[in-house]
Amino acid sequence: MEIELSKTDIIPPYNFDFALTHYNIYPWVSEEGKLIRVLQLRNGKICVAEIKSLGTLNNPKLVIRTKPSRNIQAEEVEEIKEIISWCLGLKEDYRPFYEMCEKDRVLKTAMESRYGSKGKSYPTVFEAIIGVICAQNIQFKRLYSMMYNLCTKLGERIKIAGKDYFSFPSPKNISRSPLSIIRECKVGYRDKFIKKIAEIIVKDNINLEKLKKLSTEDARKELLKFPGIGPYTANLVLAVGLRRKDVLHLDRFVREVMYTFYFDGEKVPDELLIKYANKHWCGFQSLAVDALTTNTEIWAKKLGIDFKIKSGARGE
DNA sequence: CAGGTC
């Protein structure tokens, strides 16, 4: 089954190549020009979506091929299209953000090589929450192995052309797996949080997708109720799980980048960083931070700065 | 010993 997405589905500019080469956290996989991932549909069905580009930056066109190809209902096709559109931000208009970058020499430089890129987000709020919890306290690249382990040990397996693919595990799967198995995924102290959150969702029958309809403030309040979710995790979930642009997460990488490029290398208190972001990147804080923390060591050279922390966006 | 949370 092939699904085509063109002008009416994608707001240009759209840079598919960026999506293909950055932040491919399992179950996202990039293979031979195709972006692949397993999806679990509302009715529980597991399928694989393979996305490739046939268009250009200003005339984007994507084709989604779904496997297995048989027995896909019309409403399932629609659902797959919606999921992919959401994850890749196809309907997001980033032009106001680019306009803002024009006035910021650092952001302008950071965005130069990724014009038309749109942040990749998680298909479900649940996957976003677990993903961000795994992102606490680590160098970014470790996130890849944690998510890979969770999927291969606890996700659903599907074989396509002799190759195994895994879905991101459902709350139910996680909630009923022993702590020791979750621990084996090398998630460390996060194991209890991950299991606890899954248990709460199953026991209280919570539909996390409803958070997408709430205001950023209300959604944040709901997120903070879960164990293991503090201000950092809540804000990053809002950014990568709910596509909120007006949130800021401060971790060591973000702090370091802001000190270096906006405060002359001086370590200033968080309050000042927050104030700066709100003032200068108003409404686009999360997009600015995304730009600043992606391939930093590469574009920093154009500004004559030798930035020491590696970004991890490309997954090494 | 990070670093975000408890």
Next chain:
DNA sequence: CCTGG
């Protein structure tokens, strides 16, 4: 608190 650096 875990784990990788």
